[in-house]
Amino acid sequence: MRLSRYFLPVLKENPSEAQIVSHRLMLRAGMIKQASAGIYSWLPLGFKVLRKIENIVHEEQQRAGHIPMLMPTLQSADLWRESGRYDDYGEEMLRIKDRHGRDMLYGPTNEELITDIFRSHVGSYKDLPLTLYHIQWKFRDEIRPRFGVMRGREFFMKDGYNFDLTKEDALHAYNRHLVSYLRTYERMGLQAIPMRADGGPIGGDYTHEFLVLAETGESEVFYDSAVTDLTFGDREIDYDSVDQCAAVLEEFTSKYARTDETHDEALFAEVPKDRQRTARGIEVGQIFYFGTKYSEAMGAKVQGPDGKTVPVHMGSHGIGVSRLLGAIIEASHDDKGIIWPEGVTPFHAGIVNLKQGDEEADAACDALYASLKALGLDPLYDDRNERAGGKFATMDLLGLPWRITVGPRGLKNGVVELTSRRTGESEEMPPEAAVQKIAQIYAGIA
Ligand code: 5CA
Secondary structure: OEHHHOOOOOOOOOOOOOOOHHHHHHHHOOOEEEEEOOEEEEOHHHHHHHHHHHHHHHHHHHHOOOEEOOOOOEEEHHHHHHHOHHHHOHHHOEEEEOOOOOEEEEOOOOHHHHHHHHHHHOOEHHHOOEEEEEEEEEEOOOOOOEOHHHEOOEEEEEEEEEEEOOHHHHHHHHHHHHHHHHHHHHHOOOOOEEEEOOOHHHOOOEEEEEEEEOOOOOEEEEEEHHHHHOOOOOOOOOOOOHHHHHHHHHHHHOOOEEEOOOOOHHHHOOOOHHHEEEEEEEEEEEEEEEEOHHHHHHOOEEEOOOOOEEEOEEEEEEEEHHHHHHHHHHHOEEOOEEOOOOOOOOOOEEEEEOOOOOHHHHHHHHHHHHHHHHOOOOEEEEOOOOOHHHHHHHHHHHOOOEEEEEOHHHHHOOOEEEEEOOOOOEEEEOHHHHHHHHHHHHHOOO
């Protein structure tokens, strides 16, 4: 993309409504615009990152064997009356009447709708196990929407639902989700720590939240610092293997890590003193096992191998896709702007032309742009007639991991400059070498 042709409404001043750095930087970098409280338009740059995050979530869900689908945002109240949640959910639920006076709602989550689909089409244990998921907009009429996309009213969420014959099978589905979530967050350059939590309005007493440690996080967390040494890395896992998935769960959840809702002072005191940590975290996902809560209430049953009809065991598993943009920026920025991890960056590299209009510099930039594109990469070329300082400031704000700077002085010696946004280190090299290096870096990103 050439910046002169893009739509990138960068703000020069700090927006006064933003209290935390990710919200401020998303507004300044022209990624989002508030439409009304807790509801945002996703401008082209923000939309690009949202799509990247969504794609990673899709890939990792399908790697784990989960099946994508799409359910609507608007739901009939009748299903929620069946589960009993229509009255329980309270003011967070946006209730709507259609022209016939029927009660509708904008879905805050989808347990009822998916259970209805399941009971309509599945009647035998032979169709199990089954995990369906979708990525769809949700609405929760939060009393205090704040921090931009971090606590929105309308937000984008992946929600998945497993259906299993037995509790053991459903716990394997739970473990499988935990493993796939660890991979998912690491691909986004995030460490998200699974912590024992509370079921809230979803229900179930077996649940973990995934938390990204950050001062601006809304949750208070207590943990053994040894959990921060764990990484999933590039290990291969067989998602059908009960033992392998259980071993990962054991490895990542046996050390003390809890949110304030389930914090237990006596257990925490058993953690060696020098490893006890109290901090704040951003909840980027949550997994639940809730047994037969919805299947019993809504009659989602299957015939087992012994011919008896039994309610299925279920769980639901959510990832805060739009919240993740905020979480990634909270975890990765400096005083100049965002620093995107390679896995989610909106453009792979920026090209800065120091002397727009100079025949040689323009030609070199055009050639670089074409070479990167030919390799399947997506560069952002700052071809505006701006001073170098302004161009650098924009690139730093946008946070692309790599910048190629092209100027007449370097070109005389046959070189351009390749700069890492994260370290600030620059290296001079011929343009082709810069292209090759960038291609190599992204070839290593899953
Ligand atoms: N049905 C279950 C699992 S699919 C569920 O709704 N879980 S949840 O309530 O924990 O939501 C899943 C994730 O959505 C949360 O972990 C969080 O990352 C994200 N989320 C929840 N509320 C908001 C909100 N108001 N704004 C942005 N993201 C949110």
